[in-house]
Amino acid sequence: MTDVVREVVRRGLCSGCGVCAGLCPAKALAMSIREDGDLAPRVDTPRCLEKCHLCLDACPFSGGVHNPRERNIELFRDQPGATYDENIGWHRRSIVGFRQDRSLREASASGGLATWCLEMLLEKGIVAHAAVVRLADHHENGFFEFRGASSVAELRQAAGSVYHPVEISAIVRQILAGGDGEPWAVVGVPCLCAAIRNSRRLRQRVPYVFGLACGMYQNRFYTEMLLATSGVDGSHVSAVQYRRKSDSGLASNFGFRGVDARGPGVEVPYRGLPYYLGRNGFFRLNACNFCMDVFAETADACFMDAWLPAYWREPKGTSLVVIRNSVIGEMFQEGSREERLWIGEISPEMAVASQRGHVRRKRELVYMRRRIGAPEHAADARPTMAERIDWLLQRRAQIRSKQAWAKVGRKYGPRAFWLAVADVVLMQCLARSVTWTLALPKRVARKCRKMLCHGT
Ligand SMILES: Cc1cc2nc3c(=O)[nH]c(=O)nc-3n(C[C@H](O)[C@H](O)[C@H](O)COP(=O)(O)OP(=O)(O)OC[C@H]3O[C@@H](n4cnc5c(N)ncnc54)[C@H](O)[C@@H]3O)c2cc1C
16 A cells, blocks of 8 residues: 555655545545645545545645656646746746726635636536635535535635635546546646646546746644734634735735634734735745746646735736646636736746745755755856755754644744744844845945945
């Protein structure tokens, strides 16, 4: 028996997508939250079928690192008009844009193009259902769950980003059980998209897979911590919004807010605690350290924020979409012609620039995290000393934050948590100050050069 628990979960490589549990023909795997807050399959009944391997074949991390390039080549290289970029893989084109309807754009994470695309697929009858994410009725396995949406109204209720692992096993079982063969669309983070596309059975029944560009993913404790910080009772939560947009300021001027029986909690600005936790590795899934997939390379389209200077001053958000499937490309053209969308073309270089930090961390520094030498063609993959120290401290924060929240944070709240990880926070502050100071002369020189160039 070679099941995914032994090969992936025990090696700390599971991202908790749940595709394996949904595929298991013996229903031997069940998804659950572990003590450290990560979502993962466990062997529910020892019925694993010898030599079945369906779970391992689907898992993007079964080879130790998730590098989707081979699957990307297989799926998209031969599409008419396909073009190649080292960081994006094979794709057709990239666009930026948003929905013209302000209220729908407001409810979405960025410009609302992901929900709009799913709506089009349903309206045109191209798919019968879409798997999207909603607040769960019961929270044992997490605050959120995948649900099948079969109407535009259901899709719109699921708009927005959920920075919380969501597993799809129940929907996978539903898809496979659907004898009528109704086609589905699925939206998810890159590893989930890859797991769907790695499974031959799912590939037939899920003709459309939409990816969300992903920097890194945090586990359930991240949401618990934010809820506690905003003064919301995590056991009676009735709404969680990770990106409540503002009417003014920059595109990143959004906040986290939970609601419980007493009403909404205090809004936590994204640039404060959520950004700090994400940037410094707190509650991060270990699997994310071994993922090279920024642009959901196995997806028909990948949606992300247009984190580019031209769109920063747009508080309602702007989507950037890497398109790999011609049907999706034509849908966008139609939406633009009918003035339901504003869209503009953008180069692959700009798409990469919008996710520069993630490309550096996920694609170029993965060799450092795997402790292997970078291949010759990856000349940029050599980490600086600052990057090496940063990685070691992030790794420490990742492990310690999960232990501290499980032991003291859950019981005594955020203050006790911060006390328990004070040494990690101090080390990170110290390291950042030192590297900032050491880099100062270079930065000043660069500024002077720029000023001189402008002066001439
Ligand atoms: C964990 C995570 C990390 C991300 N990291 C980045 C990043 O680093 N850089 C970047 O530019 N963009 C990132 N994104 C994508 C970004 O947050 C938006 O989702 C994207 O810009 C699409 O916006 P939209 O307005 O077009 O989508 P919307 O119209 O809001 O639709 C989003 C769709 O995605 C579904 N969805 C939301 N969360 C999840 C989830 N966790 N799993 C599966 N489906 C989900 C929703 O149900 C909805 O159907 C991330 C998203 C997630 C979930």
